[in-house]
Amino acid sequence: AQSVTQPDIHITVSEGASLELRCNYSYGATPYLFWYVQSPGQGLQLLLKYFSGDTLVQGIKGFEAEFKRSQSSFNLRKPSVHWSDAAEYFCVSGGSQGNLIFGKGTKLSVKP
């Protein structure tokens, strides 16, 4: 069955530091992959998506992610974190019927 693994439950980084959130997926064919962000009390906002083509995808708010088929990974990166980036981040895979399969999420805290 399709699954998404986010190995880090909680990460703390200093403001201005770089960030990498890990994600591994399990799927036979090339998956549709997404990163969503959820701020406290807010809904889920799409950061970026990968369907096909260029394996490095750019998203909103300065985020990017790289699809690596050999590692079954789709890690999210940002070169310099801002305090407003503190939120929960979900790596998501698209199912064949449109259903999304979520990872457990990584909570990001940002130290001043």
Add this chain to the structure above:
Amino acid sequence: EPEVTQTPSHQVTQMGQEVILRCVPISNHLYFYWYRQILGQKVEFLVSFYNNEISEKSEIFDDQFSVERPDGSNFTLKIRSTKLEDSAMYFCASSASVTDTQYFGPGTRLTVL
């Protein structure tokens, strides 16, 4: 920018009662979804809906659940007889096509007492 809206933001109900959660998807979208997130757990897919019928559902979506598009704008999730374990955040989403980005509403927090 168009967005998905959900009402109410918080619903408290007694066990055994029926609840209806409401969603207004983005107006030109054709695919509609419900997901839920039990506190501390993953967001889980419940059901997808297209062309006035269910296109896919998970094993969570049993006979106690139903969905409906009663008019051209609303999309509802009904839980017939709520259980304590139905307490969760329920998210509605919509998309233009089955492979397109799903846009999520802010969620309805359901508390079953």
